[in-house]
Amino acid sequence: MSKKTKIIISxxxxxxxxxxxxxxxxxxxxxxLQNELVNQYAQENLTLAKQTALTLEEEIRSTEDKLRLISKxxxxxxxxxxxxxxxLVEIAALNPRISNIGRxxxxxxxxxxxxxxxxxxxxxxxxxxxxxxxxxxIHKPVMSRVIKVPAGGYAVALHVPVIDESGEFAGxxxxxxxxxxxSKKFLKDIKVSDQGYIVLQDDNGxxxxxxxxxxxxxxxxxxxxxxxxxxxxxxxxxxxSSIDGSSGTSRYVSTLDNKEKVGAYAPAEVSAGRKWxxxxxxxxxxxxxxxxxxxxxxxxxxxxxxxxxxxIIPLMLLVLYLILSVFRPIENIGKAxxxxxxxxxxxxxxxxxxxxxxxxxxxxxxxxxKLKSSYEELEQRVIKRTAELGTKVEELEKTKSVTLNILExxxxxKAKIMNEKAKDxxxxxxxxxxxxxxxxxxxxxxxxxxxxxxLGFKEEELMGKWITKALKAEKEDGTEIPIDxxxxxxxxxxxxxxxxxLNYFRKNNTKFPASITVTPIVIxxxxxxxxxxxxxxxxxNELAHLKDEFVSxxxxxxxxxxxxxxxxxxxxxxxxxxxxNDNLKEPLTDVAHSTERLINLVNDMLNVSRIEAGxxxxxxxxxxxxxxxxxxxxxxQPIAKDKNIYLKAENIDSFSVQSDNDKLRQILNNIIGNSxxxxxxxxxxxxxxxxxxxxxxYVTDTGMGIxxxxxxxxxxxxxxISTQQAGRPVGTGLGLYVSRELARKMGGDMWIERSxxxxxxxxxxxxxxxxxxxxxxxxxxxxxEAVANPDQK
Amino acid sequence: xxRILIAEDDLTLSKMYKTKLENYDFExxxxxxxxxxxxxSLNIHPDLILLDIDMxxxxxxxxxxxxxxxxxxxxxPVIIFTxxxxxDDRLKDILENHPAFYLVKSNTEPxxxxxxxxxxxxxx
Numbered sequence: 001m002s003k004k005t006k007i008i009i010s011x012x013x014x015x016x017x018x019x020x021x022x023x024x025x026x027x028x029x030x031x032x033l034q035n036e037l038v039n040q041y042a043q044e045n046l047t048l049a050k051q052t053a054l055t056l057e058e059e060i061r062s063t064e065d066k067l068r069l070i071s072k073x074x075x076x077x078x079x080x081x082x083x084x085x086x087x088l089v090e091i092a093a094l095n096p097r098i099s100n101i102g103r104x105x106x107x108x109x110x111x112x113x114x115x116x117x118x119x120x121x122x123x124x125x126x127x128x129x130x131x132x133x134x135x136x137x138i139h140k141p142v143m144s145r146v147i148k149v150p151a152g153g154y155a156v157a158l159h160v161p162v163i164d165e166s167g168e169f170a171g172x173x174x175x176x177x178x179x180x181x182x183s184k185k186f187l188k189d190i191k192v193s194d195q196g197y198i199v200l201q202d203d204n205g206x207x208x209x210x211x212x213x214x215x216x217x218x219x220x221x222x223x224x225x226x227x228x229x230x231x232x233x234x235x236x237x238x239x240x241s242s243i244d245g246s247s248g249t250s251r252y253v254s255t256l257d258n259k260e261k262v263g264a265y266a267p268a269e270v271s272a273g274r275k276w277x278x279x280x281x282x283x284x285x286x287x288x289x290x291x292x293x294x295x296x297x298x299x300x301x302x303x304x305x306x307x308x309x310x311x312i313i314p315l316m317l318l319v320l321y322l323i324l325s326v327f328r329p330i331e332n333i334g335k336a337x338x339x340x341x342x343x344x345x346x347x348x349x350x351x352x353x354x355x356x357x358x359x360x361x362x363x364x365x366x367x368x369x370k371l372k373s374s375y376e377e378l379e380q381r382v383i384k385r386t387a388e389l390g391t392k393v394e395e396l397e398k399t400k401s402v403t404l405n406i407l408e409x410x411x412x413x414k415a416k417i418m419n420e421k422a423k424d425x426x427x428x429x430x431x432x433x434x435x436x437x438x439x440x441x442x443x444x445x446x447x448x449x450x451x452x453x454x455l456g457f458k459e460e461e462l463m464g465k466w467i468t469k470a471l472k473a474e475k476e477d478g479t480e481i482p483i484d485x486x487x488x489x490x491x492x493x494x495x496x497x498x499x500x501x502l503n504y505f506r507k508n509n510t511k512f513p514a515s516i517t518v519t520p521i522v523i524x525x526x527x528x529x530x531x532x533x534x535x536x537x538x539x540x541n542e543l544a545h546l547k548d549e550f551v552s553x554x555x556x557x558x559x560x561x562x563x564x565x566x567x568x569x570x571x572x573x574x575x576x577x578x579x580x581n582d583n584l585k586e587p588l589t590d591v592a593h594s595t596e597r598l599i600n601l602v603n604d605m606l607n608v609s610r611i612e613a614g615x616x617x618x619x620x621x622x623x624x625x626x627x628x629x630x631x632x633x634x635x636x637q638p639i640a641k642d643k644n645i646y647l648k649a650e651n652i653d654s655f656s657v658q659s660d661n662d663k664l665r666q667i668l669n670n671i672i673g674n675s676x677x678x679x680x681x682x683x684x685x686x687x688x689x690x691x692x693x694x695x696x697x698y699v700t701d702t703g704m705g706i707x708x709x710x711x712x713x714x715x716x717x718x719x720x721i722s723t724q725q726a727g728r729p730v731g732t733g734l735g736l737y738v739s740r741e742l743a744r745k746m747g748g749d750m751w752i753e754r755s756x757x758x759x760x761x762x763x764x765x766x767x768x769x770x771x772x773x774x775x776x777x778x779x780x781x782x783x784x785e786a787v788a789n790p791d792q793k
Numbered sequence: 794x795x796r797i798l799i800a801e802d803d804l805t806l807s808k809m810y811k812t813k814l815e816n817y818d819f820e821x822x823x824x825x826x827x828x829x830x831x832x833x834s835l836n837i838h839p840d841l842i843l844l845d846i847d848m849x850x851x852x853x854x855x856x857x858x859x860x861x862x863x864x865x866x867x868x869x870p871v872i873i874f875t876x877x878x879x880x881d882d883r884l885k886d887i888l889e890n891h892p893a894f895y896l897v898k899s900n901t902e903p904x905x906x907x908x909x910x911x912x913x914x915x916x917x
């Protein structure tokens with residue numbers, strides 16, 4: 001809310017408050033004035049009431065005094081009826097206000113009376129009050145209540161004692177005071193202002209003077225508790241006054257005419273303890289209708305008008321101001337906004353003030369200006385752009401034809417690529433092997449149909465999953481594969497191609513043996529993904545097993561006849577069957593050689609099948625390698641001698657190695673034997689060298705050497721050197737394979753250290769040194785495999 | 794003359810070894826299966842038994858075990874003559890518990906057998 005608005009509102013509120021306060025004060029003053037006036041009247045009336053009471057008392061007392069004087073007259077005192085009656089007429093003429101004067105004797109009987117009819121009658125009949133004066137020891141004067149006179153009007157009777165010459169009480173003399181006469185005499189002169197009036201009540205409450213004649217003679221005092229409760233305020237005060245003689249004023253509502261009145265009351269102790277009450281009453285409305293009040297009211301009315309005018313004029317001005325300074329400008333802004341909405345951007349608002357409204361108008365103008373300028377700018381831009389577009393369209397039209405030509409070419413290319421892709425897809429789907437492509441984290445990015453069929457998964461179940469988690473696997477022997485030993489993990493960390501055999505689990509938790517090859521996709525020495533190719537090798541394993549069985553059985557079955565042939569031939573040569581015909585010697589020698597080859601072949605095949613079936617039993621022990629080398633060298637020495645070449649072991653220290661004694665000899669026998677076969681001059685030297693945990697044994701020959709091509713194939717099954725020479729002893733092609741497998745099984749390896757055609761070769765193999773870490777590992781591995789393959793034969 | 798029992802189910806081999814041994818003045822008895830071999834051994838009490846392993850009715854290892862339970866059989870020299878390798882668990886078990894000699898058939902020439910027999914008997 002702005003400061004201005006605040007000021008406006010607070011001034012408005014202030015004005016209203018002033019107005020309210022002004023009106024309140026005026027009312028208060030007016031009321032007070034009224035009250036003041038009423039009180040003034042009341043006091044005036046009270047004074048009047050008191051004066052009236054005094055006058056009444058004076059009148060009654062003067063009457064009483066006259067009666068006392070009369071009682072002292074001898075004619076009256078003596079009570080001679082005749083004399084007395086005469087005298088009474090005389091007295092009555094002198095005292096017109098006292099009527100019916102009479103002389104009562106001590107017997108309470110009228111001795112004489114102005115009303116002759118009363119003479120001789122009992123005065124007691126007039127009222128019980130007469131008796132008081134007779135009973136009273138000091139004989140005070142007595143007065144009757146106000147009584148209705150049968151002839152009309154009201155009157156009281158007053159009697160004073162008569163004292164005889166001897167000072168004795170001799171009866172009374174009294175008369176009646178007629179009120180009509182009485183009031184005429186003195187009440188008529190009393191003027192009560194503003195139509196007020198005087199009411200007289202006797203001590204009994206009976207009204208004996210009232211301007212309204214019907215009320216005279218009525219007694220308005222409450223007769224029951226109920227009436228007392230509803231009686232007007234002044235009634236109770238009057239009762240009180242008649243008891244204790246108090247006087248006062250009261251503002252009350254009359255029970256007679258329901259008018260609000262202000263009254264004053266005062267007792268008049270008229271005679272003999274009787275109290276009359278003088279009441280002076282003025283209706284309030286009469287007071288308020290008085291010219292003073294009317295004039296006051298006029299003044300107050302003007303005052304009120306002044307106050308209201310003083311309040312309303314600023315208010316009007318305020319409203320006018322608001323209309324001019326706030327509503328009009330806002331309306332103008334509204335109109336202007338509508339104009340702008342219609343598109344008329346030329347609108348400008350007059351800025352008349354610097355208040356909020358003024359600011360608003362100013363901002364509005366700025367906005368309108370900006371709107372206009374940006375609209376114009378926009379229009380110009382549109383024109384410019386349209387022009388530009390025109391040229392562009394032309395250009396586009398030109399390029400369109402060119403593009404269309406390119407598109408045609410592209411479509412052809414696309415078709416070609418699609419064809420290629422379809423071919424690739426077809427290859428991927430049709431290859432019998434499962435294929436999974438992963439990203440650099442091993443998350444599956446592509447998987448072919450075959451893989452899904454083999455694994456029993458749906459494509460969406462594997463896409464984006466981590467291959468080593470999504471595909472459960474175990475080693476061939478059923479043991480767990482740590483995740484980092486999985487082919488995929490190895491390939492991605494090393495960047496090398498990894499081949500592994502394992503059992504894959506299908507989705508339904510059945511498993512199948514698989515041979516997998518993971519080839520990492522390496523770009524800039526960083527693997528960006530890998531391709532895993534795998535196949536179910538259940539059938540292969542079965543076949544391998546069958547083959548193994550076959551080889552094993554065949555070998556055993558072959559061996560017996562071989563042994564027989566071999567034995568028989570040797571026995572023939574030895575003459576066990578008599579002298580040998582020379583003609584038969586050559587063919588029998590050939591039979592012997594062939595048999596030897598056959599036996600070697602069978603033995604090697606048996607070894608291979610055992611190795612591949614994992615059934616080679618390795619009996620590890622620690623022994624001196626020197627003794628094994630010496631023994632083999634000694635055994636083969638004759639062959640070297642026959643060929644006229646040397647065979648020696650050099651610098652062999654007494655290393656203790658961990659190996660299978662028999663297998664070590666078999667390996668030595670194999671590689672030294674090979675060297676012997678292919679060396680015609682020079683000779684063979686066996687050396688050794690420690691390399692960390694391993695002892696390397698080298699067999700160096702000066703033989704024909706092996707070509708690079710053959711070196712790669714040499715350790716394969718049934719591999720023979722291509723340059724077989726006629727007459728060269730023929731091997732089975734399994735020896736090196738078996739030897740290397742055995743070396744590996746025992747924790748070592750076998751390799752060609754170097755070889756040069758025509759100069760010779762160096763074959764090497766390694767065995768763990770006893771007690772080394774490598775030896776321990778190798779031992780653990782072998783015992784684990786022994787547990788996994790308990791059915792070794 | 795020393796008496797040799799050849800326990801061998803292959804008749805050709807059996808005949809061959811018999812010829813060789815007889816040429817070296819041994820008396821040769823032939824058993825064609827395991828049961829026969831055990832029976833003949835316990836009845837005839839040969840000086841040495843050449844025992845094949847894979848035989849019908851009763852294999853050589855059982856024959857060996859039963860022999861060793863006999864008072865005489867406990868002492869008789871036995872050459873296990875087989876194509877089974879010494880590393881074979883069954884063979885190993887027998888050789889460890891019941892001392893005997895061992896030759897691999899396919900690697901052994903007939904004369905080598907004679908040599909071995911003479912060696913064993915001489916030692917005795």
